[in-house]
Amino acid sequence: MNAGVNMLAYEQNAAELRALLLKADLKVTLTRLTILHILRSAQRELTVTEILYSPQQQLKKLSCAGIYQALRQLERAGLVAKFKLGDEQALYSFKNTQANIRICCRQCGRLEQIADPLFELQIQELILIHGASSYHLTLEKPKCFCCAENAAEQPDHPRR
Incomplete structure (x- = not known):
């Protein structure tokens, strides 16, 4: 029963993320959905490396270059916020959640x-x-x- 509830919550989250991508005039891709899902469920801002090695991402086999490209597109669309201080790695979060x-x-x-x-x-x-x-x-x-x-x-x- 618990697995069914988790699957329903995941599907609702995925439907919301698809709607956000379409509203932002972005094509719905597995890479974008995965990144948005990881950032939305994160308790804090994440680096690209943390996104790449996220336990949720392990099944998706995304590339580092693909993550950077998708993050730039999501940031331009206003769905993701980026924070960078000096030479440190940039931190990313789902817009308005951090x-x-x-x-x-x-x-x-x-x-x-x-x-x-x-x-x-x-x-x-x-x-x-x-x-x-x-x-x-x-x-x-x-x-x-x-x-x-x-x-x-x-x-x-x-x-x-």
Whole structure:
């Protein structure tokens, strides 16, 4: 019974994704459907490598080049959001499912998403006032929790 419920949910999700692709004037392909499904069900933004090796993707045998090409098309169509900071790998998410506020560690470059609905609402109001269409806000801090913890474990002076 549980497998039947999961299959029904998957079919409903696939039908919604097909409708989104058609509305965006994109051909419905297995690659696009698979990528949208992976991003929609992800708990966070994903890199291309994470999409490529996603357990959901293993049956589909997609190529890295095919994923990049499909992501560019999905991004242009407004179905996928891309975030890139410096030389780090780009992160992708299903449009409007991930927070656009992040904290970046200056020491290691680690990104952490922040979900603050009240702050997001205030930013949305600013976007409307200034006529922008989207935003990415990145706050910097000198050290993240991991860097501070690693620094505490290492002695201040080298042993001789």
